[in-house]
Amino acid sequence: AQSVTQLGSHVSVSEGALVLLRCNYSSSVPPYLFWYVQYPNQGLQLLLKYTTGATLVKGINGFEAEFKKSETSFHLTKPSAHMSDAAEYFCAVTPREGGAQKLVFGQGTRLTINP
Amino acid sequence: DGGITQSPKYLFRKEGQNVTLSCEQNLNHDAMYWYRQDPGQGLRLIYYSQIVNDFQKGDIAEGYSVSREKKESFPLTVTSAQKNPTAFYLCASSPWTGTDTQYFGPGTRLTVL
Numbered sequence: 676a677q678s679v680t681q682l683g684s685h686v687s688v689s690e691g692a693l694v695l696l697r698c699n700y701s702s703s704v705p706p707y708l709f710w711y712v713q714y715p716n717q718g719l720q721l722l723l724k725y726t727t728g729a730t731l732v733k734g735i736n737g738f739e740a741e742f743k744k745s746e747t748s749f750h751l752t753k754p755s756a757h758m759s760d761a762a763e764y765f766c767a768v769t770p771r772e773g774g775a776q777k778l779v780f781g782q783g784t785r786l787t788i789n790p
Numbered sequence: 791d792g793g794i795t796q797s798p799k800y801l802f803r804k805e806g807q808n809v810t811l812s813c814e815q816n817l818n819h820d821a822m823y824w825y826r827q828d829p830g831q832g833l834r835l836i837y838y839s840q841i842v843n844d845f846q847k848g849d850i851a852e853g854y855s856v857s858r859e860k861k862e863s864f865p866l867t868v869t870s871a872q873k874n875p876t877a878f879y880l881c882a883s884s885p886w887t888g889t890d891t892q893y894f895g896p897g898t899r900l901t902v903l
Binding site: 684709717765 | 830832878882891893896
């Protein structure tokens with residue numbers, strides 16, 4: 676069965692600093708990979724996804740993620756944090772052959788931005 | 791605007807009562823999903839439906855029931871058999887279950903007193 680591990684349930688950075696949120700997956704075949712963001716008491720919004728092609732994926736709000744097969748990782752980065760980036764971030768995977776009903780989420784990383 | 795609506799946003803119920811959460815989408819998506827979110831546990835799949843009048847259990851279906859009488863609607867009933875119903879419930883949809891991306895509603899926070 677697939678699983679997703681997000682390293683660090685809480686990450687705190689200063690405004691303007693680099694944001695790095697880590698995600699590793701376990702799967703014998705590289706899955707489709709997603710990052711979602713959740714603001715307090717709201718639903719999830721898709722930030723970006725990797726399905727095929729270029730391994731560096733650019734998303735909304737200046738975020739990007741790189742798929743590294745050798746490291747089974749899909750870390751999320753943003754060069755310069757903004758106060759509005761404070762939220763919870765979820766990494767998720769789904770098998771290429773199985774369909775969206777098998778979307779598996781990590782436990783989430785809460786990002787705090789310090790002024 | 792196209793999207794997914796969930797109502798109500800906040801719901802309070804007494805222990806032992808059944809409660810139904812609404813989910814409506816106007817995206818013309820075939821597939822719909824219900825998730826439960828608890829702090830520090832990510833999202834867990836309760837039920838999903840690929841077409842009208844058909845639905846499948848997810849990982850934590852016990853104590854929940856659903857119906858899919860219309861393509862745009864997928865209500866979730868939290869029954870008195872659910873031992874710990876207080877949680878944040880999220881509805882999602884996708885064009886069909888063979889596609890990769892799900893789109894989420896704003897959620898309903900259920901508190902059982």
